[in-house]
Amino acid sequence: MRITLTVNDAAYPLEVEPRRVLADALRDDCGLTGTHLGCEQGVCGACTVLVDGEAVRSCLMLAVQCDGVPIRTVEGLTGPDGQPHPLQRAFSAERGLQCGFCTPGFLMLAAGALDHDLSENEVADLVRSNLCRCTGYEPIRRAITRAAHAHQNGQDGRHRSV
Numbered sequence: 001m002r003i004t005l006t007v008n009d010a011a012y013p014l015e016v017e018p019r020r021v022l023a024d025a026l027r028d029d030c031g032l033t034g035t036h037l038g039c040e041q042g043v044c045g046a047c048t049v050l051v052d053g054e055a056v057r058s059c060l061m062l063a064v065q066c067d068g069v070p071i072r073t074v075e076g077l078t079g080p081d082g083q084p085h086p087l088q089r090a091f092s093a094e095r096g097l098q099c100g101f102c103t104p105g106f107l108m109l110a111a112g113a114l115d116h117d118l119s120e121n122e123v124a125d126l127v128r129s130n131l132c133r134c135t136g137y138e139p140i141r142r143a144i145t146r147a148a149h150a151h152q153n154g155q156d157g158r159h160r161s162v
Contacts, residue, residue, distance in 0.1 A: 003067035007032060008076030016063050022056075023047045025063035026073060034074035034104045038131070045130030048105040049073050055112035074104035077111060087111060087147045096143035098134035105130050110144045118148045 005012040005025060012030045023040075026032045026049070035058055038044035042057040049058045050072040077085035087107050090096070097103045106127070113126055127141045 001064055003064055005030060005063065005066055005071060006068065007071045007073060009070075014063070018062070018064055020063045021059055022049070022051075022061045022063045022066055022071075023058035026058060026071075029063075032073050032075050036101055036104055038101070043131065044102070045105040045109060046102050048108045048130065050108055050112050053112065055109045072108070072111070074107055077107060085111070086150055087114070087143070090143040090147040090150075091140070094139045094143035094146060096135060096139040102130060102132045102134075106132070106140055106144075110147065113144075114148060114151045117152060118145075120145065123148065 001018055002013070002015050005014060007026065007030055014025060014029050016025055016029065023035055023037050026035045027037070035049055036046040037059060038046035040047075040059045042060040045057065047058040048055050050056070051058075051061065051066055052069050053072075077088060079085065084092075085107070087110050091103065091107065096106070109126060109130055113122075116122075118126070123141055123145050126144065127137050132140060
């Protein structure tokens, strides 16, 4: 099937098998290898991307389902000026990454939730939905909380979406 994936504001015209999952299309066809594949069953969250603003497991979604729908990957977090996203800065400041394999999934999961006023319990629930074998989750929770507070208070240098 001929489709066009719109990823990080760039169009990728592709010809894919109807059964091709989005994660494989992003990595192999678009060359965007920041989306990691871990379990390939939707459990680990390493493949999380934003599809039409919502966090999804790209290993469970077919590429053809995303024809013409805006997709954002971890490569799209960096601002046009090349500056890291506030989430990326918070993960670094809070030491929320170690081996880094799970980091893109956590970043995209959190990016999809930043416009919501997140309580401590909601951040904890968010963090529990992805797997990390290195950090013990506490630094990731602190990083997301830091970025969420900065975003909600307009201190992250970015405009809240309306």
